[in-house]
Amino acid sequence: MSTDYWWQQALPVPDMAFAEAAGQRQLQLTKPPGSLGQLEQLAAQLAACQRRRDPQLQRVRICVFAGDHGVVEEGVSAFPQSVTASMLANFAAGGAAISVLADQWGAELRLVNLGLVGGPCGLPGVEDLQLMPGTDNFAEQPAMPLEVCLAALQAGREQAQAAAAAGCQLLIGGEMGIGNTSSACALASALLQLPVAELVGPGTGLQGAALAHKAAVIERALALHGPALQGPLDALQRLGGLEIAALAGAFLGAAEQRMAVLVDGYITTAAALCAVRLNPQCRPWLLFSHRSAEPGHVALLQALQAQPLLDLGMRLGEGSGAAVALPILRSACALHNRMATFAEAGVAGPDA
Numbered sequence: 001m002s003t004d005y006w007w008q009q010a011l012p013v014p015d016m017a018f019a020e021a022a023g024q025r026q027l028q029l030t031k032p033p034g035s036l037g038q039l040e041q042l043a044a045q046l047a048a049c050q051r052r053r054d055p056q057l058q059r060v061r062i063c064v065f066a067g068d069h070g071v072v073e074e075g076v077s078a079f080p081q082s083v084t085a086s087m088l089a090n091f092a093a094g095g096a097a098i099s100v101l102a103d104q105w106g107a108e109l110r111l112v113n114l115g116l117v118g119g120p121c122g123l124p125g126v127e128d129l130q131l132m133p134g135t136d137n138f139a140e141q142p143a144m145p146l147e148v149c150l151a152a153l154q155a156g157r158e159q160a161q162a163a164a165a166a167g168c169q170l171l172i173g174g175e176m177g178i179g180n181t182s183s184a185c186a187l188a189s190a191l192l193q194l195p196v197a198e199l200v201g202p203g204t205g206l207q208g209a210a211l212a213h214k215a216a217v218i219e220r221a222l223a224l225h226g227p228a229l230q231g232p233l234d235a236l237q238r239l240g241g242l243e244i245a246a247l248a249g250a251f252l253g254a255a256e257q258r259m260a261v262l263v264d265g266y267i268t269t270a271a272a273l274c275a276v277r278l279n280p281q282c283r284p285w286l287l288f289s290h291r292s293a294e295p296g297h298v299a300l301l302q303a304l305q306a307q308p309l310l311d312l313g314m315r316l317g318e319g320s321g322a323a324v325a326l327p328i329l330r331s332a333c334a335l336h337n338r339m340a341t342f343a344e345a346g347v348a349g350p351d352a
């Protein structure tokens with residue numbers, strides 16, 4: 001018996017007539033045609049998503065989803081599990097990279113606890129959903145029950161709905177969860193059918209034998225779940241994280257709300273792949289900010305045919321790479337909307 005899930009409905013399509021018109025306008029602006037490079041296509045893509053001639057990015061919301069990972073008991077991270085909860089407090093207090101960047105660029109920061117081992121965080125400014133006390137160890141059993149996976153997807157969707165209702169023009173998804181590069185790697189390996197060895201990376205800083213151990217744990221998990229991995233929902237439930245499922249739900253929810261998304265690094269791109277596999281129609285709503293130094297990110301970006309804007313060697317997560325790329329998108333919009341045309345400025349256009 002098949003169940004209908006909310007993300008299986010037809011999703012809106014960006015209005016390409018606006019992209020076409022934006023391309024025409026770019027040809028009239030006082031610059032050689034094409035000289036703003038990718039900024040021209042970015043403005044056109046945002047115009048198509050927003051269905052307006054002058055795409056706007058004044059209101060940008062960054063939703064950071066946090067969750068603990070049971071697989072941490074296998075020794076797959078260079079940092080202790082307690083860092084998930086204490087970083088969430090740091091986000092709320094304003095001291096984390098994403099807090100600084102959100103403040104710097106005037107983006108709204110929303111923090112959501114999907115499930116910490118220590119229970120609800122009780123912090124002001126954090127939505128304390130606490131769906132379960134962190135995932136179970138996916139090297140031993142499914143990461144989460146199906147109902148919890150569905151609740152996490154729905155929680156992400158509701159964040160996108162709230163952002164759209166508030167008039168936000170762009171959604172950035174971030175994550176915090178010690179151990180989540182292992183989950184991202186397992187998802188990438190399962191969904192792309194690529195060997196773990198090609199995708200696994202240091203995360204917070206594992207090297208040498210510790211990194212080889214991390215790869216072995218992920219391989220053991222894939223061998224355990226292999227026969228049951230029939231599709232992206234199985235993969236999310238068995239190998240994913242609470243925050244990764246919420247991100248996938250947020251990306252699908254953003255498409256549902258006609259809101260563009262700026263995807264961050266390795267973990268959020270793994271979530272984006274899950275979202276695209278759950279409904280490929282969400283793909284046109286996704287923009288990609290940067291290439292993470294985590295080695296497996298390249299394969300994920302290739303699979304999504306994504307061309308990230310930046311390559312700064314960043315490997316932090318939290319939404320930080322997307323926040324750093326935000327001013328590029330804003331520059332694209334400002335130039336598109338405010339430059340003079342050849343006619344307006346009395347500048348001679350290109351020779352016919």
Ligand SMILES: Cc1cc2ncn([C@H]3O[C@H](COP(=O)(O)O)[C@@H](O)[C@H]3O)c2cc1C
Nearest residue numbers: 077079175176177178179180181203204317
């Ligand atoms: C202090 C600190 C702040 C972070 N902010 C994001 N991450 C990043 O590192 C974690 C994933 O790496 P792994 O799989 O190796 O645990 C995630 O929480 C991710 O967001 C952080 C990690 C640390 C230690």
Ligand SMILES: O=C(O)c1cccnc1
Nearest residue numbers: 265266267292315316317
């Ligand atoms: O690229 C990322 O998102 C990333 C990489 C390493 C650790 N945490 C996040």
